[in-house]
Amino acid sequence: MSPQYRKKIVVVGHGMVGHRFVQAAVERGLTETHDIVVVGEEPRPAYDRVVLTSFFEVGAEALSFLPEGEYDDPRVRLVLGTEVEGFDPETRTVLLDGGEVVQYDELVLATGAAPFVPPVPGHDLPGCFVYRTIEDLEAIREAAAGASVGAVIGGGLLGLEAANALRQLGLETHVVEMAPRLMAVQVDDAGGATLARHIESLGLSVHTNAMTSAVVEGADGRAVGLALKEAATIPAEVVVFSAGIRPRDALARAAGLDLAERGGVLVDEQGRSSDPHVWAIGECAAPGGRMYGLVAPGYAMAEVAVDAMLGGPGAFTGADMSTKLKLMGVDVASFGDAFATTPGALELVYSDAVAGVYKKLVISEDGTRLLGGVLVGDASAYGVLRPMVASGIALPDNPEDLILPAGRGAADIGLPDEAQVCSCNDVSKGDIVAAAAAGETTRAGSTCGSCKVQTKKIIEDYYASQGQEVDRSICEHFPLTRQELFDVVAVHGHRSFDQVVEAHGTGRGCDVCKPVIASILASQLNGHVLEGDRRTLQDTNDAYLANIQRNGTYSVVPRIPGGEITPDKLIVIGEVARDFGLYTKITGGQRIDLFGARMEQLPEIWRRLVDAGFESGHAYGKALRTVKSCVGSTWCRYGVQDSVQLAIDLELRYRGLRSPHKLKGGVSGCARECAEARAKDFGVIATEQGWNLYVGGNGGATPAHARLLAGDLDRETLIRYLDRYLMYYIRTADRLQRTAPWIDSLDGGLDRVREVVVDDALGLGSELEAAMARHVDTYFDEWKATIDDPEKLERFVSFVNAPDVPDPHISFRDERGQIAPEDSSGPVSLGTTIPVGAP
Amino acid sequence: MTTSTDRSTYTAVCRLDQIEVEGGVTALVDGAAVAIFRTHDGNVYAMSNYDPCSRASVLARGIVGTRGDVPFVASPMHKQAFDLRTGQCLDDADVRVPTFDVRVDDGIVLVGPPQEHP
Ligand SMILES: Cc1cc2nc3c(=O)[nH]c(=O)nc-3n(C[C@H](O)[C@H](O)[C@H](O)COP(=O)(O)OP(=O)(O)OC[C@H]3O[C@@H](n4cnc5c(N)ncnc54)[C@H](O)[C@@H]3O)c2cc1C
Numbered sequence: 011m012s013p014q015y016r017k018k019i020v021v022v023g024h025g026m027v028g029h030r031f032v033q034a035a036v037e038r039g040l041t042e043t044h045d046i047v048v049v050g051e052e053p054r055p056a057y058d059r060v061v062l063t064s065f066f067e068v069g070a071e072a073l074s075f076l077p078e079g080e081y082d083d084p085r086v087r088l089v090l091g092t093e094v095e096g097f098d099p100e101t102r103t104v105l106l107d108g109g110e111v112v113q114y115d116e117l118v119l120a121t122g123a124a125p126f127v128p129p130v131p132g133h134d135l136p137g138c139f140v141y142r143t144i145e146d147l148e149a150i151r152e153a154a155a156g157a158s159v160g161a162v163i164g165g166g167l168l169g170l171e172a173a174n175a176l177r178q179l180g181l182e183t184h185v186v187e188m189a190p191r192l193m194a195v196q197v198d199d200a201g202g203a204t205l206a207r208h209i210e211s212l213g214l215s216v217h218t219n220a221m222t223s224a225v226v227e228g229a230d231g232r233a234v235g236l237a238l239k240e241a242a243t244i245p246a247e248v249v250v251f252s253a254g255i256r257p258r259d260a261l262a263r264a265a266g267l268d269l270a271e272r273g274g275v276l277v278d279e280q281g282r283s284s285d286p287h288v289w290a291i292g293e294c295a296a297p298g299g300r301m302y303g304l305v306a307p308g309y310a311m312a313e314v315a316v317d318a319m320l321g322g323p324g325a326f327t328g329a330d331m332s333t334k335l336k337l338m339g340v341d342v343a344s345f346g347d348a349f350a351t352t353p354g355a356l357e358l359v360y361s362d363a364v365a366g367v368y369k370k371l372v373i374s375e376d377g378t379r380l381l382g383g384v385l386v387g388d389a390s391a392y393g394v395l396r397p398m399v400a401s402g403i404a405l406p407d408n409p410e411d412l413i414l415p416a417g418r419g420a421a422d423i424g425l426p427d428e429a430q431v432c433s434c435n436d437v438s439k440g441d442i443v444a445a446a447a448a449g450e451t452t453r454a455g456s457t458c459g460s461c462k463v464q465t466k467k468i469i470e471d472y473y474a475s476q477g478q479e480v481d482r483s484i485c486e487h488f489p490l491t492r493q494e495l496f497d498v499v500a501v502h503g504h505r506s507f508d509q510v511v512e513a514h515g516t517g518r519g520c521d522v523c524k525p526v527i528a529s530i531l532a533s534q535l536n537g538h539v540l541e542g543d544r545r546t547l548q549d550t551n552d553a554y555l556a557n558i559q560r561n562g563t564y565s566v567v568p569r570i571p572g573g574e575i576t577p578d579k580l581i582v583i584g585e586v587a588r589d590f591g592l593y594t595k596i597t598g599g600q601r602i603d604l605f606g607a608r609m610e611q612l613p614e615i616w617r618r619l620v621d622a623g624f625e626s627g628h629a630y631g632k633a634l635r636t637v638k639s640c641v642g643s644t645w646c647r648y649g650v651q652d653s654v655q656l657a658i659d660l661e662l663r664y665r666g667l668r669s670p671h672k673l674k675g676g677v678s679g680c681a682r683e684c685a686e687a688r689a690k691d692f693g694v695i696a697t698e699q700g701w702n703l704y705v706g707g708n709g710g711a712t713p714a715h716a717r718l719l720a721g722d723l724d725r726e727t728l729i730r731y732l733d734r735y736l737m738y739y740i741r742t743a744d745r746l747q748r749t750a751p752w753i754d755s756l757d758g759g760l761d762r763v764r765e766v767v768v769d770d771a772l773g774l775g776s777e778l779e780a781a782m783a784r785h786v787d788t789y790f791d792e793w794k795a796t797i798d799d800p801e802k803l804e805r806f807v808s809f810v811n812a813p814d815v816p817d818p819h820i821s822f823r824d825e826r827g828q829i830a831p832e833d834s835s836g837p838v839s840l841g842t843t844i845p846v847g848a849p
Numbered sequence: 850m851t852t853s854t855d856r857s858t859y860t861a862v863c864r865l866d867q868i869e870v871e872g873g874v875t876a877l878v879d880g881a882a883v884a885i886f887r888t889h890d891g892n893v894y895a896m897s898n899y900d901p902c903s904r905a906s907v908l909a910r911g912i913v914g915t916r917g918d919v920p921f922v923a924s925p926m927h928k929q930a931f932d933l934r935t936g937q938c939l940d941d942a943d944v945r946v947p948t949f950d951v952r953v954d955d956g957i958v959l960v961g962p963p964q965e966h967p
Contacts, residue, residue: 487914487915517917518914519912520912524914546869549912554910558907558910562907804867811877812876819899819906834906836904837906840877840880
């Protein structure tokens with residue numbers, strides 16, 4: 011084709027959508043017949059505005075879509091740093107700011123949108139900015155270098171992103187929002203509240219219901235603060251307006267084209283304006299009268315316009331306005347009918363204040379379809395939920411599983427192949443699988459990234475189906491972690507293993523999940539660990555309230571709080587050991603362990619101990635063991651505080667507390683630290699002013715030194731912090747995870763613990779304290795309750811049909827004057843002459 | 850109680866309701882310690898109480914559950930799993946615990962002769 015027959019397309023604006031238009035035109039062959047001239051006002055080629063904030067870390071180059079500075083296709087000409095000043099539909103010409111006039115056959119407006127700056131007095135003072143381009147960010151960075159306080163006007167998605175940027179630039183940052191909650195467009199009140207808590211915990215100040223009446227001018231003519239209606243002025247040397255965006259439709263307006271009522275170039279489903287040779291795509295366009303402030307609909311419009319120019323039937327009929335983003339480390343997502351505006355719609359809410367998670371599903375009246383939802387704090391389910399809305403597939407039987415903590419739920423729902431996974435690039439599940447099979451990748455996840463998790467999961471599932479297994483569940487019966495199980499039990503109020511396994515598991519459990527569930531039920535219900543069906547869930551130690559030893563006998567450990575014991579009680583222990591022929595040893599936890607008790611002897615032994623005032627020492631449980639103490643100020647000439655009294659008080663307070671792993675404490679009366687408190691899960695060391703609290707220590711195979719959580723505490727504060735710390739651990743740690751690795755596993759580590767426990771950043775303090783108060787109030791001695799209950803005692807027999815016959819496998823030899831277990835070399839028979847009572 | 854006729858080799862050891870669901874008891878049968886388990890689906894199994902891995906008579910005190918479709922007990926000592934139906938150790942192909950016939954008559958559990966497994 012000779013050049014004079016070629017047609018010319020002029021694209022105004024080289025932003026995200028203008029770039030996509032050119033890409034599509036090149037890919038689909040439009041440049042075979044058309045030359046393209048792109049005129050962009052910004053000094054650089056198109057870049058990824060969605061991740062604009064990362065400019066501060068990675069620089070402009072990394073964001074560029076066109077690092078070469080030009081397109082490969084020579085038929086595309088890029089004119090940068092040049093503004094289009096107007097166009098004339100009559101002569102089909104555009105006027106560039108340098109005076110150049112360019113003729114067109116088709117004109118594509120892709121001018122995007124501009125931040126809306128409310129016309130408050132002072133809005134244009136030096137120190138006021140918007141947040142839209144790389145140049146804006148460069149200017150903000152420069153201003154922040156000489157400032158200490160900043161404010162963002164607008165608590166929407168972009169405003170929060172800008173606020174976080176200010177914070178990271180080292181400014182004390184305020185967010186001023188007119189609406190009663192943050193992100194008013196996307197999330198509901200409860201979601202907004204959860205979000206605000208997260209954000210405030212990062213040190214930002216959130217002002218909702220706040221109207222800015224003026225930017226206050228300082229002596230040097232720069233912004234120094236924001237005057238609010240009906241509230242005190244807040245200081246701000248850097249002010250960022252993020253109060254919404256307006257389509258840049260001025261060129262179309264000047265040319266007399268039809269505009270939408272609320273702005274934007276009015277276009278049809280193919281992107282054509284009221285002039286058939288002028289098109290508009292992206293944020294400047296209003297298909298059907300509505301503008302879309304997201305990139306995905308803009309990309310769709312670009313593809314449709316190219317299709318239309320090629321004579322294709324493509325149409326843009328509206329877009330999914332779902333959003334997912336990570337704001338200051340907090341996931342936020344909203345999709346579909348997030349506000350339950352569909353008549354009869356039902357809401358299903360899961361909220362975990364401890365973890366800072368809020369999730370809501372909006373479900374159709376008949377409960378069969380997902381209509382939308384809001385996720386704050388954990389949006390891992392978004393990748394599955396959003397396509398479920400779009401493709402209308404039936405909800406599973408337990409829709410709440412979709413928002414219960416990750417691991418199970420959402421990711422297990424089989425999506426149909428045609429379900430759209432990446433809405434930015436319109437990639438379906440089928441596309442991803444096909445690409446994986448061919449060893450290729452798709453564009454899924456490359457734009458906003460919100461579907462990355464889901465895309466990864468689909469690819470993993472594909473590989474798994476090819477024989478490469480990927481498994482993360484705690485055991486085959488529950489695809490959940492301990493924390494997730496804890497939440498599931500709390501949310502549903504389950505009271506038995508049967509309920510839990512029927513609702514959330516498969517099979518009949520095993521030696522891994524059953525003790526975990528027993529421990530969770532114990533922490534939440536505080537009943538006897540041998541109540542109801544709970545006995546069969548327990549490891550043998552918990553089941554017999556004693557520690558099994560190598561020959562099948564048990565050891566008995568009465569509680570000796572703080573290691574303090576009277577001579578009379580010592581004598582009782584000695585007598586019991588002598589009368590039952592037990593081996594005795596002093597433990598590292600300052601108590602006495604009695605070994606070699608046959609199971610059938612345990613009740614008798616304990617009756618003697620209980621009568622003398624002893625209680626269970628819980629040496630057999632994943633529970634508080636001891637609080638070790640030094641001699642303390644009463645006797646020790648160095649002691650500065652009464653460590654023994656405190657150790658006793660703490661041990662009595664937390665006795666019986668079931669936890670993910672055993673728990674130990676220590677109290678030292680001075681800095682000499684004779685109680686080795688820093689080798690404990692919680693350690694308290696006296697100071698002249700009060701007590702220092704250390705957390706996360708342990709001995710054992712992987713020793714850890716406890717680290718300082720808070721210093722110079724009075725007794726009451728110390729106990730409050732300990733209550734919070736222990737409950738926070740119990741709620742969120744994994745199975746068999748001691749406090750040290752638990753702290754390491756938290757996002758933020760020890761600082762995170764301090765935020766929750768000391769600063770009460772999540773506002774959970776009182777809830778955690780109440781949970782501990784419940785434990786303290788409902789504590790009872792398990793052994794006393796057992797020996798008073800004939801039904802429980804029935805279990806403590808050697809043989810069900812010969813309760814008085816000792817197990818012949820158990821025998822002892824003598825070692826250093828005490829008994830020691832003798833290994834049996836095989837099954838032992840008593841012979842057939844034992845008289846056996848008929849049942 | 851040992852009786853003649855078809856029960857000749859069966860020993861009554863306890864009432865079924867003395868065994869908790871997914872629990873176990875130890876019984877003395879012909880001088881040997883036998884672990885008897887009751888599963889959630891209502892079956893009753895008997896095997897030697899002796900755990901060859903830990904060399905202790907403890908299996909009745911283990912946790913009962915399922916691995917896939919296999920009902921099993923985990924030794925309370927070191928958690929090796931044993932198939933309740935065959936006594937086969939699920940963690941070590943070379944280890945097996947003897948099992949016994951068992952049946953329930955009129956709510957009474959009776960333990961019979963050792964089972965043969967191929
Ligand atoms: C900080 C930030 C975060 C965002 N996060 C997300 C997100 O997570 N998800 C999401 O979907 N969207 C997000 N967005 C929105 C997204 O960036 C826009 O939807 C997208 O950029 C729209 O593309 P566009 O091409 O229509 O407009 P733009 O990308 O703004 O491009 C328009 C271009 O046209 C130029 N132009 C305008 N007028 C003229 C003229 N007269 N002459 C020449 N050139 C002109 C402009 O300078 C600009 O370069 C975010 C935006 C920002 C600012």
